Amino acid sequence: MTPRTLFEKIWSAHEVVAETADTPAVLYIDLHLTHEVTTPQAYTVLRQRGLKVRNPSRTFATMDHSTPTDTAQIFGGVPIRDSSAARQVAELEKNCAEFGIELLKLKDPARGIVHIVGPELGLTQPGQTIVCGDSHTSTHGAFGALAFGIGTTEVGHVLATQCLLQRKPKTFALNVSGALGHGVTAKDLVLGIIHRIGVSGGTGHVLEYRGATIEALGMDERMTVCNMSIEAGAKAGLIAPDATTYAYLRATPRAPSGAALEAALAHWQSLPSDPGATYDRSVDIDAASLAPMITYGTHPGMSIAIDGTVPSPAGDPVHDKALRYMGLAGGEPLLGRPVNVVFLGSCTNARLSDLRAAARVLRGHKVARHVRFLVVPGSQSIKRAAEAEGLAQVFIDAGAEWRESGCSMCLGMNGDLVPAGEYCVSTSNRNFEGRQGVGARTLLASPLTAAAAAIEGRVADPRQYLA
Amino acid sequence: MQPIRTLTSRTVVLPGSNIDTDQIIPARFLTTTTRDGLGQHLFADWRYDAAGAPRPEFVLNRPEAAGCEILVAGRNIGCGSSREHAPWALMDFGFRAVISTEIADIFRGNSLKNGLLPVVVDEATHARLVASPGSLVTLDLETRTLRLDDGTAVPFPLENFARYCLMNGTDELGYLLAQAERISAFEAARAP
Ligand code: SF4
Numbered sequence: 001m002t003p004r005t006l007f008e009k010i011w012s013a014h015e016v017v018a019e020t021a022d023t024p025a026v027l028y029i030d031l032h033l034t035h036e037v038t039t040p041q042a043y044t045v046l047r048q049r050g051l052k053v054r055n056p057s058r059t060f061a062t063m064d065h066s067t068p069t070d071t072a073q074i075f076g077g078v079p080i081r082d083s084s085a086a087r088q089v090a091e092l093e094k095n096c097a098e099f100g101i102e103l104l105k106l107k108d109p110a111r112g113i114v115h116i117v118g119p120e121l122g123l124t125q126p127g128q129t130i131v132c133g134d135s136h137t138s139t140h141g142a143f144g145a146l147a148f149g150i151g152t153t154e155v156g157h158v159l160a161t162q163c164l165l166q167r168k169p170k171t172f173a174l175n176v177s178g179a180l181g182h183g184v185t186a187k188d189l190v191l192g193i194i195h196r197i198g199v200s201g202g203t204g205h206v207l208e209y210r211g212a213t214i215e216a217l218g219m220d221e222r223m224t225v226c227n228m229s230i231e232a233g234a235k236a237g238l239i240a241p242d243a244t245t246y247a248y249l250r251a252t253p254r255a256p257s258g259a260a261l262e263a264a265l266a267h268w269q270s271l272p273s274d275p276g277a278t279y280d281r282s283v284d285i286d287a288a289s290l291a292p293m294i295t296y297g298t299h300p301g302m303s304i305a306i307d308g309t310v311p312s313p314a315g316d317p318v319h320d321k322a323l324r325y326m327g328l329a330g331g332e333p334l335l336g337r338p339v340n341v342v343f344l345g346s347c348t349n350a351r352l353s354d355l356r357a358a359a360r361v362l363r364g365h366k367v368a369r370h371v372r373f374l375v376v377p378g379s380q381s382i383k384r385a386a387e388a389e390g391l392a393q394v395f396i397d398a399g400a401e402w403r404e405s406g407c408s409m410c411l412g413m414n415g416d417l418v419p420a421g422e423y424c425v426s427t428s429n430r431n432f433e434g435r436q437g438v439g440a441r442t443l444l445a446s447p448l449t450a451a452a453a454a455i456e457g458r459v460a461d462p463r464q465y466l467a
Numbered sequence: 468m469q470p471i472r473t474l475t476s477r478t479v480v481l482p483g484s485n486i487d488t489d490q491i492i493p494a495r496f497l498t499t500t501t502r503d504g505l506g507q508h509l510f511a512d513w514r515y516d517a518a519g520a521p522r523p524e525f526v527l528n529r530p531e532a533a534g535c536e537i538l539v540a541g542r543n544i545g546c547g548s549s550r551e552h553a554p555w556a557l558m559d560f561g562f563r564a565v566i567s568t569e570i571a572d573i574f575r576g577n578s579l580k581n582g583l584l585p586v587v588v589d590e591a592t593h594a595r596l597v598a599s600p601g602s603l604v605t606l607d608l609e610t611r612t613l614r615l616d617d618g619t620a621v622p623f624p625l626e627n628f629a630r631y632c633l634m635n636g637t638d639e640l641g642y643l644l645a646q647a648e649r650i651s652a653f654e655a656a657r658a659p
Pocket residue numbers: 064065113114115134135136346347348406407410411428429
């Protein structure tokens with residue numbers, strides 16, 4: 001048999017109908033994750049057409065995007081301040097009740113960001129097809145699942161038929177070698193990769209991250225890398241499952257156990273790309289040469305090493321416009337530039353290991369007087385774990401705000417916003433104009449770099465804080 | 468969905484590259500639970516000043532933009548989030564087609580599903596379109612060609628299935644529902 005890639009194995013196992021020149025494939029979806037913002041209009045279509053959800057047990061809902069992170073509004077009996085967000089939350093509850101979908105409600109101890117709770121609960125498993133009305137669904141690719149974001153019309157398709165019409169994407173191997181340097185994290189690695197291949201470099205492709213550097217990463221780090229695949233324009237990102245993956249899944253409540261686990265393992269172990277399998281494209285990445293990265297512009301490909309200078313390509317109006325928006329000039333360093341806000345959160349970097357990393361830098365320091373440091377754990381489980389091991393106290397003692405879980409300042413639709421003109425070092429995934437608030441200026445970086453910026457009140461190199 | 472066979476319109480040009488979906492419609496307007504009325508928020512942060520007044524210099528606020536159904540955008544339009552509110556807002560404003568050299572995947576799929584025609588053209592054609600805002604362009608789905616006002620015809624790619632759906636106003640849900648038996652057979656075959 002011809003050697004096949006991980007992607008091809010998953011794809012062919014889910015083809016209900018193969019594609020032809022005239023028609024796309026009908027692809028079966030194993031797990032459909034949903035949230036309050038991209039589903040209301042889909043349920044409206046189901047009602048209009050008198051349709052049911054075909055497979056409620058393959059559908060799972062949480063609330064995260066427009067949901068407040070303020071404790072009083074979650075647990076304190078204070079109503080959700082933003083009335084349209086309150087309406088979305090209420091509508092999701094109503095839709096899930098009516099159509100029989102399991103929902104993590106506002107006060108549920110397992111609630112959190114959709115791409116954090118799926119893996120945490122063990123819903124995300126190797127070899128699955130996973131979709132969600134959110135582009136960072138690529139996160140789940142860290143488990144060797146084919147996972148991608150869809151629009152609301154497609155959410156309706158999956159609810160009604162458990163299937164999607166899809167054209168087969170191409171494959172793109174990223175062969176990563178070399179050990180990550182001191183203070184260089186998975187976030188820096190993926191920013192480096194996006195810088196290298198460009199924000200549309202992955203368009204039409206599924207990326208597969210391969211090589212010794214990737215194999216050495218833990219699951220949290222693999223999720224950070226796959227999360228940002230969409231920022232390179234890719235359909236999805238994949239990492240082959242291995243012993244690290246299986247160990248993670250064993251500790252989750254909903255992954256198979258006992259005899260079912262044995263059967264699942266046999267299947268999972270057959271998934272990695274066969275030796276000699278070919279990809280449509282491939283690029284080699286040297287991870288050892290990377291420094292901690294930070295973005296200076298208005299898309300995630302506009303990044304530099306933390307101690308580098310803002311580039312100044314001549315006669316590039318797009319670059320000029322981005323720098324005008326950011327209030328930066330070509331040729332200047334970012335190190336030392338004052339910042340107003342630091343955000344530690346989002347499905348890119350709000351897992352327990354991210355909080356540990358930031359706390360490691362922060363311990364024994366105070367947040368600079370003029371800085372607002374917002375820490376938003378990715379899920380309520382992570383929040384409790386961080387409180388139990390004393391991380392929360394490190395943040396609180398330093399002067400940070402310690403919040404309930406949610407998307408928060410990642411997309412600024414729940415009221416957590418960066419004011420116009422202010423600089424925010426953020427561990428999230430997008431630095432688009434206005435993403436964190438009208439006129440907000442986002443500098444994407446790792447949790448280590450974010451913590452260093454919080455202490456100094458300016459862009460700082462985290463390496464000096466790491467013994 | 469409104470069928471679309473040919474479309475002739477003057478163009479509006481937004482030349483910047485990488486126009487992401489947060490620009491097309493910022494997240495704070497996503498708390499709606501319907502798909503109507505989003506056109507007023509299209510490009511909100513570029514269209515309105517801090518006080519909410521329209522910026523007269525922004526192309527969509529100019530009188531010549533009125534009634535234009537074709538948007539010519541810089542490379543890689545629609546990158547970023549999966550929000551279908553982006554094509555909804557463009558269509559609610561009155562656009563029926565978007566032309567660029569590169570169109571991000573999810574945005575492209577979302578556009579097709581709503582009858583907004585995504586048209587990818589070569590660099591040279593794109594440069595001509597960008598250089599002449601307000602020019603008259605015809606998009607013909609039957610022949611998959613774009614005609615410039617001097618008569619030059621340029622082919623654009625569009626899969627047969629997408630073309631069929633657009634030309635007939637067919638939505639994909641009906642097609643998928645018709646596959647119910649095959650979906651059941653697939654589920655039965657892989658059940659443990
Ligand atoms: S944290 Fe940000 S990227 Fe992740 S699901 Fe929420 S809005 Fe999307």
